[in-house]
Amino acid sequence: xxxxxxxxxxxxxxxxxxxxxxxxxxxxxxxxxxxxxxxxxxxxxxxxxxxxxxxxxxxxxxxxxxxxxxxxxxxxxxxxxxxxxxxxxxxxxxxxxxxxxxxxxxxxxxxxxxxxxxxxxx
Amino acid sequence: xxxxxxxxxxxxxxxxxxxxxxxxxxxxxxxxxxxxxxxxxxxxxxxxxxxxxxxxxxxxxxxxxxxxxxxxxxxxxxxxxxxxxxxxxxxxxxxxxxxxxxxxxxxxxxxxxxxxxxxxxx
DNA sequence: AATGAAGTTGACAGAAAGGTAACCAGTATA
DNA sequence: TATACTGGTTACCTTTCTGTCAACTTCATT
Numbered sequence: 001x002x003x004x005x006x007x008x009x010x011x012x013x014x015x016x017x018x019x020x021x022x023x024x025x026x027x028x029x030x031x032x033x034x035x036x037x038x039x040x041x042x043x044x045x046x047x048x049x050x051x052x053x054x055x056x057x058x059x060x061x062x063x064x065x066x067x068x069x070x071x072x073x074x075x076x077x078x079x080x081x082x083x084x085x086x087x088x089x090x091x092x093x094x095x096x097x098x099x100x101x102x103x104x105x106x107x108x109x110x111x112x113x114x115x116x117x118x119x120x121x122x
Numbered sequence: 123x124x125x126x127x128x129x130x131x132x133x134x135x136x137x138x139x140x141x142x143x144x145x146x147x148x149x150x151x152x153x154x155x156x157x158x159x160x161x162x163x164x165x166x167x168x169x170x171x172x173x174x175x176x177x178x179x180x181x182x183x184x185x186x187x188x189x190x191x192x193x194x195x196x197x198x199x200x201x202x203x204x205x206x207x208x209x210x211x212x213x214x215x216x217x218x219x220x221x222x223x224x225x226x227x228x229x230x231x232x233x234x235x236x237x238x239x240x241x242x243x244x
Numbered sequence: 245a246a247t248g249a250a251g252t253t254g255a256c257a258g259a260a261a262g263g264t265a266a267c268c269a270g271t272a273t274a
Numbered sequence: 275t276a277t278a279c280t281g282g283t284t285a286c287c288t289t290t291c292t293g294t295c296a297a298c299t300t301c302a303t304t
Contacts, residue, residue, distance in 0.1 A: 008150035010222030011215055013229045017222075019141050021262070028130035038281060049263050054282070063229075074271050075280050085225045092217035093128045099214050100132030100139075103207045104186075107135045143292070161250065171293050176252075196301050197249040 014092070017063045022048050022056050027093065030066060030082040038078045065089070136214070139185045144170055144178050152188060152204040153212070160200045187211070 025045050060066045065086035071077040100108055147167055164175055182188045187208040193199040222230055
Protein backbone atom coordinates (compact mmCIF):
# COMPACT_ATOMS: atom_id res chain seq x y z
CA UNK A 1 0.00 0.00 0.00
CA UNK A 2 1.56 3.30 -0.99
CA UNK A 3 0.28 6.65 0.04
CA UNK A 4 1.10 8.57 -3.09
CA UNK A 5 -2.24 10.15 -3.79
CA UNK A 6 -3.73 11.32 -0.52
CA UNK A 7 -3.82 10.19 3.03
CA UNK A 8 -7.54 10.54 3.61
CA UNK A 9 -7.48 11.85 7.16
CA UNK A 10 -7.01 15.48 6.27
CA UNK A 11 -9.42 14.80 3.46
CA UNK A 12 -11.99 13.92 6.03
CA UNK A 13 -11.42 17.19 7.81
CA UNK A 14 -11.59 19.18 4.61
CA UNK A 15 -14.84 17.54 3.59
CA UNK A 16 -16.31 18.03 7.03
CA UNK A 17 -15.49 21.70 6.87
CA UNK A 18 -17.13 21.98 3.46
CA UNK A 19 -20.18 19.90 4.18
CA UNK A 20 -23.35 21.84 4.63
CA UNK A 21 -26.03 22.48 2.12
CA UNK A 22 -25.20 26.14 1.61
CA UNK A 23 -21.49 26.37 2.19
CA UNK A 24 -20.47 26.21 -1.46
CA UNK A 25 -22.74 29.12 -2.35
CA UNK A 26 -21.59 31.07 0.66
CA UNK A 27 -17.99 30.54 -0.35
CA UNK A 28 -18.89 31.47 -3.88
CA UNK A 29 -20.19 34.82 -2.74
CA UNK A 30 -17.37 35.50 -0.32
CA UNK A 31 -14.80 34.60 -2.92
CA UNK A 32 -16.18 37.24 -5.22
CA UNK A 33 -17.17 40.01 -2.90
CA UNK A 34 -14.44 40.61 -0.27
CA UNK A 35 -17.15 41.65 2.17
CA UNK A 36 -20.87 41.24 2.37
CA UNK A 37 -23.50 42.04 4.96
CA UNK A 38 -25.56 39.30 6.47
CA UNK A 39 -28.86 40.41 5.03
CA UNK A 40 -27.42 40.96 1.59
CA UNK A 41 -25.97 37.48 1.64
CA UNK A 42 -29.31 36.17 2.80
CA UNK A 43 -31.15 37.94 0.03
CA UNK A 44 -28.66 36.66 -2.53
CA UNK A 45 -29.15 33.06 -1.61
CA UNK A 46 -32.67 32.07 -2.46
CA UNK A 47 -34.46 29.70 -0.15
CA UNK A 48 -32.15 29.53 2.85
CA UNK A 49 -33.67 30.03 6.23
CA UNK A 50 -32.01 32.80 8.18
CA UNK A 51 -31.35 30.43 11.00
CA UNK A 52 -29.63 27.92 8.78
CA UNK A 53 -27.54 30.56 7.06
CA UNK A 54 -26.51 31.84 10.46
CA UNK A 55 -25.56 28.35 11.58
CA UNK A 56 -23.50 27.80 8.47
CA UNK A 57 -21.74 31.09 8.95
CA UNK A 58 -21.02 30.32 12.58
CA UNK A 59 -19.53 26.97 11.71
CA UNK A 60 -17.45 28.47 8.97
CA UNK A 61 -16.22 31.14 11.34
CA UNK A 62 -15.40 28.50 13.94
CA UNK A 63 -13.53 26.58 11.27
CA UNK A 64 -11.63 29.72 10.42
CA UNK A 65 -12.84 29.86 6.84
CA UNK A 66 -14.47 33.25 7.17
CA UNK A 67 -14.22 36.35 9.32
CA UNK A 68 -17.11 38.10 10.97
CA UNK A 69 -16.93 41.81 11.65
CA UNK A 70 -19.55 43.63 13.65
CA UNK A 71 -19.76 47.38 13.24
CA UNK A 72 -21.45 48.94 16.24
CA UNK A 73 -23.93 51.20 14.52
CA UNK A 74 -27.61 51.45 15.19
CA UNK A 75 -29.20 49.32 12.66
CA UNK A 76 -26.45 46.80 13.35
CA UNK A 77 -24.10 45.97 10.51
CA UNK A 78 -22.31 42.65 10.33
CA UNK A 79 -19.89 41.93 7.56
CA UNK A 80 -18.51 38.62 6.51
CA UNK A 81 -15.40 38.06 4.48
CA UNK A 82 -13.18 35.17 3.56
CA UNK A 83 -10.11 34.51 5.69
CA UNK A 84 -6.62 33.63 4.53
CA UNK A 85 -7.30 30.03 5.42
CA UNK A 86 -10.48 30.16 3.42
CA UNK A 87 -8.71 31.73 0.49
CA UNK A 88 -6.18 28.92 0.60
CA UNK A 89 -9.00 26.56 -0.29
CA UNK A 90 -9.36 28.28 -3.63
CA UNK A 91 -7.16 25.98 -5.69
CA UNK A 92 -8.65 22.84 -4.18
CA UNK A 93 -12.16 24.09 -4.84
CA UNK A 94 -11.21 25.05 -8.36
CA UNK A 95 -9.84 21.55 -8.88
CA UNK A 96 -13.11 20.02 -7.71
CA UNK A 97 -15.00 22.40 -9.91
CA UNK A 98 -12.92 21.36 -12.89
CA UNK A 99 -13.32 17.71 -12.14
CA UNK A 100 -17.07 18.10 -12.02
CA UNK A 101 -17.17 20.01 -15.27
CA UNK A 102 -14.93 17.56 -17.05
CA UNK A 103 -16.15 14.31 -15.63
CA UNK A 104 -19.59 14.92 -14.28
CA UNK A 105 -21.09 17.44 -16.65
CA UNK A 106 -24.36 15.52 -16.82
CA UNK A 107 -24.79 15.80 -13.09
CA UNK A 108 -23.86 19.45 -13.14
CA UNK A 109 -26.53 19.99 -15.76
CA UNK A 110 -29.07 18.18 -13.63
CA UNK A 111 -28.22 20.44 -10.75
CA UNK A 112 -28.62 23.51 -12.91
CA UNK A 113 -32.05 22.32 -13.99
CA UNK A 114 -33.10 21.63 -10.43
CA UNK A 115 -32.10 25.16 -9.51
CA UNK A 116 -34.07 26.67 -12.34
CA UNK A 117 -37.13 24.81 -11.12
CA UNK A 118 -36.48 25.86 -7.56
CA UNK A 119 -36.67 29.52 -8.53
CA UNK A 120 -40.03 31.12 -8.65
CA UNK A 121 -40.52 31.01 -4.89
CA UNK A 122 -39.82 33.58 -2.19
CA UNK B 123 -17.96 39.98 -9.75
CA UNK B 124 -15.30 37.90 -11.45
CA UNK B 125 -15.28 34.14 -11.63
CA UNK B 126 -11.57 33.60 -11.42
CA UNK B 127 -11.51 31.12 -8.59
CA UNK B 128 -14.38 28.73 -8.97
CA UNK B 129 -17.96 28.77 -10.15
CA UNK B 130 -19.54 26.79 -7.32
CA UNK B 131 -22.08 24.80 -9.27
CA UNK B 132 -19.77 21.98 -10.21
CA UNK B 133 -18.38 22.33 -6.75
CA UNK B 134 -21.76 21.43 -5.43
CA UNK B 135 -21.83 18.33 -7.55
CA UNK B 136 -18.34 17.32 -6.50
CA UNK B 137 -19.12 17.75 -2.84
CA UNK B 138 -22.36 15.86 -3.18
CA UNK B 139 -20.54 12.99 -4.75
CA UNK B 140 -17.97 12.98 -1.96
CA UNK B 141 -20.31 13.49 0.95
CA UNK B 142 -21.02 10.42 2.92
CA UNK B 143 -19.47 9.41 6.15
CA UNK B 144 -17.38 6.58 4.73
CA UNK B 145 -16.59 7.71 1.22
CA UNK B 146 -13.21 9.19 1.97
CA UNK B 147 -12.01 5.96 3.56
CA UNK B 148 -13.46 3.91 0.75
CA UNK B 149 -11.66 6.07 -1.76
CA UNK B 150 -8.55 5.79 0.34
CA UNK B 151 -8.62 2.03 0.06
CA UNK B 152 -9.53 1.93 -3.60
CA UNK B 153 -6.82 4.41 -4.43
CA UNK B 154 -4.24 2.13 -2.92
CA UNK B 155 -5.44 -1.30 -3.82
CA UNK B 156 -6.61 -1.38 -7.45
CA UNK B 157 -9.16 -3.99 -6.48
CA UNK B 158 -10.67 -5.18 -3.28
CA UNK B 159 -13.40 -7.61 -2.35
CA UNK B 160 -16.46 -6.42 -0.54
CA UNK B 161 -15.85 -8.34 2.63
CA UNK B 162 -12.21 -7.36 2.79
CA UNK B 163 -13.17 -3.75 2.44
CA UNK B 164 -15.75 -4.21 5.12
CA UNK B 165 -13.25 -5.78 7.46
CA UNK B 166 -10.78 -2.99 6.77
CA UNK B 167 -13.17 -0.25 7.72
CA UNK B 168 -13.92 -0.49 11.39
CA UNK B 169 -17.45 0.19 12.55
CA UNK B 170 -19.40 0.42 9.32
CA UNK B 171 -22.52 -1.64 9.03
CA UNK B 172 -22.51 -3.82 5.94
CA UNK B 173 -25.67 -2.19 4.73
CA UNK B 174 -24.26 1.28 4.98
CA UNK B 175 -21.08 0.30 3.23
CA UNK B 176 -23.16 -1.27 0.49
CA UNK B 177 -25.20 1.91 0.10
CA UNK B 178 -22.10 4.00 -0.15
CA UNK B 179 -20.64 1.68 -2.74
CA UNK B 180 -23.85 1.74 -4.75
CA UNK B 181 -23.96 5.50 -4.76
CA UNK B 182 -20.35 5.71 -5.73
CA UNK B 183 -20.93 3.25 -8.52
CA UNK B 184 -23.97 5.20 -9.68
CA UNK B 185 -21.83 8.33 -9.62
CA UNK B 186 -19.25 6.53 -11.71
CA UNK B 187 -16.49 6.86 -9.15
CA UNK B 188 -15.95 3.16 -8.77
CA UNK B 189 -16.51 -0.01 -10.74
CA UNK B 190 -18.16 -3.12 -9.41
CA UNK B 191 -17.22 -6.43 -10.90
CA UNK B 192 -19.06 -9.57 -10.03
CA UNK B 193 -17.22 -12.79 -10.79
CA UNK B 194 -19.67 -15.60 -11.21
CA UNK B 195 -17.93 -18.21 -9.16
CA UNK B 196 -19.53 -20.33 -6.58
CA UNK B 197 -18.98 -18.48 -3.48
CA UNK B 198 -19.65 -15.28 -5.38
CA UNK B 199 -16.85 -12.76 -5.54
CA UNK B 200 -17.43 -9.05 -5.98
CA UNK B 201 -14.55 -6.74 -6.59
CA UNK B 202 -14.52 -2.99 -6.45
CA UNK B 203 -12.00 -0.76 -8.07
CA UNK B 204 -11.65 2.90 -8.83
CA UNK B 205 -12.80 4.13 -12.22
CA UNK B 206 -11.05 6.57 -14.50
CA UNK B 207 -13.45 9.24 -13.39
CA UNK B 208 -12.65 8.39 -9.81
CA UNK B 209 -8.95 8.47 -10.46
CA UNK B 210 -9.34 11.90 -11.97
CA UNK B 211 -10.40 13.11 -8.54
CA UNK B 212 -6.94 12.31 -7.22
CA UNK B 213 -5.39 15.75 -7.66
CA UNK B 214 -8.40 17.54 -6.21
CA UNK B 215 -8.44 15.24 -3.22
CA UNK B 216 -4.72 15.67 -2.76
CA UNK B 217 -5.24 19.43 -2.83
CA UNK B 218 -7.86 19.17 -0.10
CA UNK B 219 -5.61 16.90 1.87
CA UNK B 220 -2.79 19.41 1.61
CA UNK B 221 -5.01 22.26 2.59
CA UNK B 222 -6.13 20.42 5.69
CA UNK B 223 -2.59 19.52 6.67
CA UNK B 224 -1.31 23.02 6.15
CA UNK B 225 -4.21 25.05 7.43
CA UNK B 226 -6.21 22.82 9.66
CA UNK B 227 -3.67 20.61 11.36
CA UNK B 228 -5.30 21.07 14.74
CA UNK B 229 -8.57 19.73 13.43
CA UNK B 230 -6.81 16.85 11.75
CA UNK B 231 -5.21 15.98 15.05
CA UNK B 232 -8.58 16.10 16.78
CA UNK B 233 -9.94 13.69 14.21
CA UNK B 234 -7.03 11.33 14.72
CA UNK B 235 -7.69 11.34 18.46
CA UNK B 236 -11.36 10.68 17.97
CA UNK B 237 -10.49 7.68 15.80
CA UNK B 238 -8.13 6.29 18.40
CA UNK B 239 -10.91 6.45 20.96
CA UNK B 240 -13.37 4.88 18.57
CA UNK B 241 -11.19 1.80 18.20
CA UNK B 242 -11.47 -0.90 20.77
CA UNK B 243 -14.88 -2.06 19.60
CA UNK B 244 -15.98 -4.73 17.19
C1' DA C 245 -30.11 -31.75 6.00
C1' DA C 246 -26.67 -28.35 7.62
C1' DT C 247 -23.03 -25.02 6.92
C1' DG C 248 -20.67 -21.29 4.78
C1' DA C 249 -19.55 -17.31 1.59
C1' DA C 250 -20.84 -12.96 -0.45
C1' DG C 251 -24.23 -10.12 -0.94
C1' DT C 252 -29.07 -8.07 -0.58
C1' DT C 253 -33.21 -6.66 1.68
C1' DG C 254 -36.50 -4.96 5.19
C1' DA C 255 -38.06 -3.24 9.83
C1' DC C 256 -36.95 -0.09 12.81
C1' DA C 257 -34.54 3.38 15.98
C1' DG C 258 -31.85 7.35 16.95
C1' DA C 259 -29.27 11.31 15.49
C1' DA C 260 -28.28 15.05 12.67
C1' DA C 261 -29.53 18.41 9.28
C1' DG C 262 -32.58 21.56 7.46
C1' DG C 263 -36.65 24.49 7.70
C1' DT C 264 -40.84 27.70 9.66
C1' DA C 265 -42.55 31.19 12.22
C1' DA C 266 -42.53 34.26 15.88
C1' DC C 267 -40.01 37.31 18.59
C1' DC C 268 -36.36 40.73 20.59
C1' DA C 269 -33.57 45.24 20.77
C1' DG C 270 -32.86 49.93 19.40
C1' DT C 271 -33.37 53.40 16.21
C1' DA C 272 -35.72 55.72 12.34
C1' DT C 273 -39.28 57.07 9.68
C1' DA C 274 -44.21 57.82 8.27
C1' DT D 275 -48.67 55.35 17.35
C1' DA D 276 -47.40 52.10 13.90
C1' DT D 277 -44.13 50.22 11.02
C1' DA D 278 -39.58 48.89 9.28
C1' DC D 279 -34.74 47.65 9.47
C1' DT D 280 -30.78 44.43 11.09
C1' DG D 281 -28.76 40.45 13.08
C1' DG D 282 -30.09 37.05 16.09
C1' DT D 283 -32.58 33.67 19.10
C1' DT D 284 -36.10 30.39 20.40
C1' DA D 285 -39.39 26.63 20.04
C1' DC D 286 -40.93 23.29 17.27
C1' DC D 287 -41.28 20.16 13.28
C1' DT D 288 -39.95 17.31 9.20
C1' DT D 289 -36.73 14.98 6.45
C1' DT D 290 -32.62 12.62 5.69
C1' DC D 291 -28.78 9.96 7.28
C1' DT D 292 -26.63 6.42 9.79
C1' DG D 293 -26.78 2.27 12.17
C1' DT D 294 -28.36 -2.41 14.17
C1' DC D 295 -30.38 -6.75 13.57
C1' DA D 296 -32.27 -10.49 11.42
C1' DA D 297 -33.68 -12.99 7.42
C1' DC D 298 -32.96 -14.57 2.73
C1' DT D 299 -30.54 -16.18 -1.83
C1' DT D 300 -27.50 -19.44 -4.43
C1' DC D 301 -24.29 -22.81 -5.22
C1' DA D 302 -20.81 -26.06 -3.05
C1' DT D 303 -19.24 -28.54 0.45
C1' DT D 304 -19.64 -31.61 4.52
